Amino acid sequence: MIEMTERLRVVEAVRETLREELAADDSVVVYGEDIGRAGGVFRATEGLLEAYPDRVFDAPVAEAGIVGVGVGLAATGLRPVAEIQFQSFLYQGFHQLVQHVARMRSRTRGTVTCPMTIRMPYGGGIHALELHSESFEAGFAHVPGLTVVIPASPAETAGLLRSAIRSPDPVVFMEPTRLYRSVREEVPDEHEIPLGEARVVDTGEDATVIAWGSMLRETLDAVDSVENETGASIEVIDPRTISPLDTETIIESVQKTGRCVVVHEAPKTSGMAGEIIARLNEEAFFYLEAPVERVTGYDVPVPLFAREDAFLPDRTRIEAGIERVLES
Numbered sequence: 001m002i003e004m005t006e007r008l009r010v011v012e013a014v015r016e017t018l019r020e021e022l023a024a025d026d027s028v029v030v031y032g033e034d035i036g037r038a039g040g041v042f043r044a045t046e047g048l049l050e051a052y053p054d055r056v057f058d059a060p061v062a063e064a065g066i067v068g069v070g071v072g073l074a075a076t077g078l079r080p081v082a083e084i085q086f087q088s089f090l091y092q093g094f095h096q097l098v099q100h101v102a103r104m105r106s107r108t109r110g111t112v113t114c115p116m117t118i119r120m121p122y123g124g125g126i127h128a129l130e131l132h133s134e135s136f137e138a139g140f141a142h143v144p145g146l147t148v149v150i151p152a153s154p155a156e157t158a159g160l161l162r163s164a165i166r167s168p169d170p171v172v173f174m175e176p177t178r179l180y181r182s183v184r185e186e187v188p189d190e191h192e193i194p195l196g197e198a199r200v201v202d203t204g205e206d207a208t209v210i211a212w213g214s215m216l217r218e219t220l221d222a223v224d225s226v227e228n229e230t231g232a233s234i235e236v237i238d239p240r241t242i243s244p245l246d247t248e249t250i251i252e253s254v255q256k257t258g259r260c261v262v263v264h265e266a267p268k269t270s271g272m273a274g275e276i277i278a279r280l281n282e283e284a285f286f287y288l289e290a291p292v293e294r295v296t297g298y299d300v301p302v303p304l305f306a307r308e309d310a311f312l313p314d315r316t317r318i319e320a321g322i323e324r325v326l327e328s
Helices: 010-024 063-075 087-101 137-141 154-166 215-230 247-257 272-283 305-311 315-327
Strands: 028-032 056-058 079-083 117-122 147-149 171-176 199-202 207-211 234-238 241-243 260-267 293-297
Touching: 010 028, 010 154, 010 171, 028 063, 063 079, 063 087, 079 154, 087 117, 117 154, 137 147, 137 171, 137 241, 137 260, 137 272, 147 154, 154 171, 199 215, 207 215, 207 247, 207 315, 215 234, 215 260, 215 315, 234 247, 247 260, 247 272, 260 272, 260 315, 272 293, 293 315
Parallel strands: 028 056, 028 079, 079 117, 117 171, 147 171, 207 234, 207 260, 260 293
Antiparallel strands: 147 241, 199 234
16 A cells, blocks of 8 residues: 555555555556566556455457457446556557447447556667657547546655546556656655546746656746746646646636647657647637647657657757747
């Protein structure tokens, strides 16, 4: 069990939250490639098989099968939590996700639901192989019926994952790979964060910066630097849930500050920054004092190894984006 004073890393927050939900609810089932005996590729499920041998099991290397099995488990009253080894591997099961997982409630007019959580590491920063570092949150958010969640710290991971597992509808839960072991944080006991509610990380008056996942840490460093250099007061928002997006919190912030920067590591074209800007244009256009800036990855496949760092937004690029809106 998580103790109030225990400081956990993201990977440990995942493991302990899964352990607690398995203990609290006999309908929770955890499975995926190598998650049993091996404890998962990042050891996020280590020790769970020994504690719950009837409800934790390994799955074949077949993502379409992993997702499809979850549909059947959920339809018969269980709460499956499936792990996909890396986010890009879910492309092999995307048809199951779109055609069955996301549509179960609407297809049956609410008679059958799909309370399924699909966990996966996502994003770059660890110099992994091809198809191990993508950020496809905008693609998942485009599918009606899916909730898409991205935590940015150990406590956020525990609170959001618990809510995802308890949700009556399917959740795609994207865990920033770069954060798995990079930071420790106190995680409250039985921590639960409602889905669909953004977090105002820092308050400010002169600009709003929106970032999620591993980009939040880069953004906070950049904001500190800009504030120290310019004396500006900058508000930082972590959406937490990419879909449904907490538009109200974002709009209220931008109406106050008049300026906005959106940061994400996914490629620029058709990324979530574009959706956020569209909503600002619809609901806060006359409050804007400068064009909204996007600081994102580039429109290329994530490069390998040495060039990966040049692809990901860093403190310097984020600082430049904030400075441009402040100077406009």
